[in-house]
Amino acid sequence: MKKTAKVNELYKQLKTGVEEFYSSDRWKEFLTVQARFHQYSFRNVLLIYMQCPHATRVAGFEDWKKFGRHVKRGETAIKILGPKHRREVDEKTGEENWVLNGFYQASVFDISQTGGEELPSLSYELSKDTPTLRRFYEMAKAISPAPIQEVTLKGSMKGSYNYTTQTISIKKGMAALQKCKTLIHEIAHAMLHTETDKPRELREVEAEGTAFVVLNYFGFDTSEYSFSYVAGWNGSAEHISKAGEAIQKAAVKLIDDLEAILNEKESAA
Ligand SMILES: [Zn+2]
Structure with a gap:
């Protein structure tokens, strides 16, 4: 299959997967708990963020x-x-x-x-870890437009992209598949976004959508994580459509860059 066709196919899979996730028990359970949390005003969200930037709940x-x-x-x-x-x-x-x-x-x-007690969580951390995935992580690091540091992160946060310093942080100690997924997600932020250009929801759908397409293109399935993550950031069909162009463009560029490294390795071998 041609690259763009395959990317398009995976993008459609993302849409269907998220749609299906919305009718799952995990989503319903999540909503039930979510409803019991207070909704804070914009001002309070800012106050919370200033005092505790990693706050999630x-x-x-x-x-x-x-x-x-x-x-x-x-x-x-x-x-x-x-x-x-x-x-x-x-x-x-x-x-x-x-x-x-x-x-x-x-x-x-x-x-x-x-x-x-653990709260029901929307996305479970990916646990797959193989030598191939570890090598893939090194390749992904090599194509990153922003410097990467591995750090201790609190709470459920697995990585972040700092728009001011333009650096990527990845949580230490995660399995290789989760590290690869998170790194491509943060690279997509670095490629596609500035902090104020788009609403956060759209930025997250674009970044995770890109990570899903890229990882699955190379045969690493992240649907267990990506569908629920996108669902949590308002992954309605309409919203994913809005993100479609950015996802496909970023995914093709990243796949090209990764394939170039793979080809280099092959010809050197
Ligand atoms: Zn993100």
């Missing part, structure tokens, strides 16, 4: 107990603003209204500051 001290978890000793609370309301009675109609009357400081904690 945040709740108050007592709320964590309801999830079967507890805040660990010595953890510093993340301070956010809770709305204060005042009751007002309309003189003419006698109607009662609650109006916003300033803010109070509230304390919350990220999941990484807690211990206890």
